[in-house]
Structures are given as C-alpha cells and as structure tokens.
Amino acid sequence: MSKQTMVEMRGVKLRFGEKTVLESVDCSISAGDVFVIMGLSGSGKSTLLGILLGLLKPDAGSVKFKGMELTGLARPKLNDVRTHLGMVYQNAALISSMSVSDNIRLPLRELSDKSAKEIESTVELKLKLVGLDEDKDKLPSELSGGMQKRVGLARALALDPELVLFDEPSAGLDPINGKLINDLIIDLRKRHSVTSIVVTHEMEGAFAVATRMAFLHEGKILLVGTPEEFRNSGNPVISAFLQSYSTHEKSKG
Numbered sequence: 001m002s003k004q005t006m007v008e009m010r011g012v013k014l015r016f017g018e019k020t021v022l023e024s025v026d027c028s029i030s031a032g033d034v035f036v037i038m039g040l041s042g043s044g045k046s047t048l049l050g051i052l053l054g055l056l057k058p059d060a061g062s063v064k065f066k067g068m069e070l071t072g073l074a075r076p077k078l079n080d081v082r083t084h085l086g087m088v089y090q091n092a093a094l095i096s097s098m099s100v101s102d103n104i105r106l107p108l109r110e111l112s113d114k115s116a117k118e119i120e121s122t123v124e125l126k127l128k129l130v131g132l133d134e135d136k137d138k139l140p141s142e143l144s145g146g147m148q149k150r151v152g153l154a155r156a157l158a159l160d161p162e163l164v165l166f167d168e169p170s171a172g173l174d175p176i177n178g179k180l181i182n183d184l185i186i187d188l189r190k191r192h193s194v195t196s197i198v199v200t201h202e203m204e205g206a207f208a209v210a211t212r213m214a215f216l217h218e219g220k221i222l223l224v225g226t227p228e229e230f231r232n233s234g235n236p237v238i239s240a241f242l243q244s245y246s247t248h249e250k251s252k253g
C-alpha cells in the first residue's frame, strides 16, 4: 500500500500587496516524511508554513491536509484541524509569565478533553521527551535559548500531532543543542511515526534529518527529491546554494 498523503498543495499563490511571494507552489508530503524546505531568505518558506497553519489565506490554489481542503474552511473546523498540527516557532514563542509546565499545559487545557490527571501525566511525558523534566517550574527567562526551543517543541507535541512544522529549529543554537533538536526530529519519525516539515538554513542538519527535500525559488518549488538527489542535482541554482552553505558552515566551525 502506498503511504498516506499528509499534505497536498496545488497551484498555491500568495501576494503581499504588489509583491507575489508564492507564484504557484505544488508539493505533496507523505505520512512519515521529514520534509525539509530550503530556499533563500525571503523566498517564502515561513509564508508557506503560515498557509498550512491556516494563518494566511492563499490568493489561489488548493491546500489539503489528509485529503481535507483547508482553504475556505470555517473557523471551528480549522481549529479542529489545528489540533492535529504542532508548530515549533523560530523564537520558541513561549508565554514569558508562565512556567515551563504551564506553557505545555495550555494547549491541553484549551484544546483537549483530557482530565486533569491525564493532562499532568502528558505534561510530564512531553517534558521527559525533550529532557527538561527537572526544569518544569522555571520561567522561560531562566532557560537558555536551546532549552526554550525544547519547551517549544514539547508544547507543539502536547496534543500528539500527526504533523509538526518547524521553522528554523536549530538556528541560533550551538552545535550540541542543534543536534539535540535534530535527533528529536528523527526520533519522532522513527518511534512515534510523526511527519515533519522542517524549514532550515542549517545544511548539515537538513541532510541529517530529511527523507525528502524541496527547494523554494522565485515562488515555485524548483526541485523536490531525496537528499541524494539534491546532492547530485545538476541544477546550477541548487548546487550554488548547497555549496555556499557548506563553505559557510565550514568557516564557522
């Protein structure tokens, strides 16, 4: 049996005023994929995640989650779909006045029908998963950037989403914390069958986690394929992109 299609985009177009950011995006993401989206700064990667979350409305095209059309979906139904999606924001986006465990408790209280006892055990489980069970009573400001990001991940996983979206999960982290996040992404796929979409600039991490990759360029997906197909791509834009990043990362290290 072929794998279930998690996300299907066809002819997705989005303009901000005069500027067309997405011209026509087509892509298909299967269950169990870690789908890495690359592209130059400003190419529309975060915009694409925003469309998937239903935060941005495309001007044209179709966006389906497990066969259900998301464009034009009314608010209650959209919120229902959102409980199946987890989002890990670039800046963690935690609520600064709430403890670590309260941040994770929040989506469970608001969006699940779990009992108080079930909520407590879920919070504990997710904190363990990201290795922060000792820090549950701390405020976000008492944590390092890498720890905050792990709390953001624990919160994104609170409702056991089938699909998790990551916007630059390892940006701004040291190599050890970056690897920790990447290992969690791999672990989620292998042990919990979670599908992920990862937007990243970190090429080493991209190749470490990806089962499939896509390159967004001038409003379209220029190439979709396996990491191997990307390495061997004869496309000059993609070769230049990969080369500049590998040189950049070597010079950092």
Ligand SMILES: Nc1ncnc2c1ncn2[C@@H]1O[C@H](COP(=O)(O)OP(=O)(O)OP(=O)(O)O)[C@@H](O)[C@H]1O
Residues within 6 Å of the ligand: 016, 021, 039, 040, 041, 042, 043, 044, 045, 046, 047, 048
């Ligand atoms: N709310 C908005 N209003 C107007 N223009 C926007 C808005 N959000 C994004 N843009 C523009 O859309 C383009 C794509 O932005 P986006 O944030 O999706 O890029 P990106 O690929 O995620 O870039 P980066 O790698 O720097 O994060 C940019 O030119 C940006 O200025």
Ligand SMILES: [Mg+2]
Residues within 6 Å of the ligand: 045, 046, 047, 167
């Ligand atoms: Mg972005």
